[in-house]
Amino acid sequence: MESKRARLDRYLAKALQIPRKQVRLLLMSGKVEVDGLLAKDMDLLIDEFNTISCDGRVLQACSPKYFMVHKPVGVVSATKDDEHKTVLELLPEAERSGLHIVGRLDLNTSGLLLLTNDSRWSEALMQPGAHVSKEYLVTLGNPLTEEYAPAFAAGMYFSFEDITTAPARLEVLDSHIARVVLTEGKYHQIKRMFGRFRNPVVALHRSRVGGLSLDENLAPGHWRALTRDEVQQALRDIGS
Known part of the structure; x- marks a missing residue:
């Protein structure tokens, strides 16, 4: 079973179906949060258990079992x-x-x-x-x-x-x-x-x-x- 770690910008581009340049704008504008904290680092590594939201919309919320x-x-x-x-x-x-x-x-x-x-x-x-x-x-x-x-x-x-x-x-x-x-x-x-x-x-x-x-x-x-x-x-x- 492979680990699901990924860069934040790549995750957002795939989840929102938008180009990477648009992802950069979202991050710079302070619209993305990871585990309740403002995220602006495109290289931030996230996994399947991070809670990720964009502009108030929850994209991922999964807990380990x-x-x-x-x-x-x-x-x-x-x-x-x-x-x-x-x-x-x-x-x-x-x-x-x-x-x-x-x-x-x-x-x-x-x-x-x-x-x-x-x-x-x-x-x-x-x-x-x-x-x-x-x-x-x-x-x-x-x-x-x-x-x-x-x-x-x-x-x-x-x-x-x-x-x-x-x-x-x-x-x-x-x-x-x-x-x-x-x-x-x-x-x-x-x-x-x-x-x-x-x-x-x-x-x-x-x-x-x-x-x-x-x-x-x-x-x-x-x-x-x-x-x-x-x-x-x-x-x-x-x-x-």
């Missing part, structure tokens, strides 16, 4: 799908406009999924160099042994893509249940890593992204808005 969703199994991480219910359809239609998904979960994976209309926030979380940790609870078909944790910590080589996974942390919680923390998200990575031990993943649930954990009171299929602190909390371990 951030949601956490407890995605159930059987719901797809997509904005549109012909076969399955999408995660966006879990929200009221009035809230869906402009939202995109921050990372994805497979059809058969449950847990924390984030939605926003803030492209810079989602890019910060998802860019490969951010190394944002993601925590999963994994239920296995066969018992776990002491061999698993060192193998996950060392990384695993997959010849098909010619890649070695980044070190991952595995903690055994019960004979068939593990907590796994990744800082990347290769294709079906957790299932493939356990596949090295011929141990099938029975259930997969994401419980945390960065510093933000899934609300324990949020039932599968339910959602809520993030608090201001939680928006920052999600970014807490970027680059660590």
Whole structure:
């Protein structure tokens, strides 16, 4: 999802369908306001969340939205799908406009999924160099042994893509249940890593992204808005 930053003069020319020279006159005459302040700088960078008005007419007024969703199994991480219910359809239609998904979960994976209309926030979380940790609870078909944790910590080589996974942390919680923390998200990575031990993943649930954990009171299929602190909390371990 690309950021929507643009120069003020270019935005006004497009929004008002007028030549750039006319935009300059509007700015010089004090008819343009950005976030309630007089704007005369043509090079001023604005984004989709700045409130922009011209001669008293509001051209743009959009607020950032951030949601956490407890995605159930059987719901797809997509904005549109012909076969399955999408995660966006879990929200009221009035809230869906402009939202995109921050990372994805497979059809058969449950847990924390984030939605926003803030492209810079989602890019910060998802860019490969951010190394944002993601925590999963994994239920296995066969018992776990002491061999698993060192193998996950060392990384695993997959010849098909010619890649070695980044070190991952595995903690055994019960004979068939593990907590796994990744800082990347290769294709079906957790299932493939356990596949090295011929141990099938029975259930997969994401419980945390960065510093933000899934609300324990949020039932599968339910959602809520993030608090201001939680928006920052999600970014807490970027680059660590």
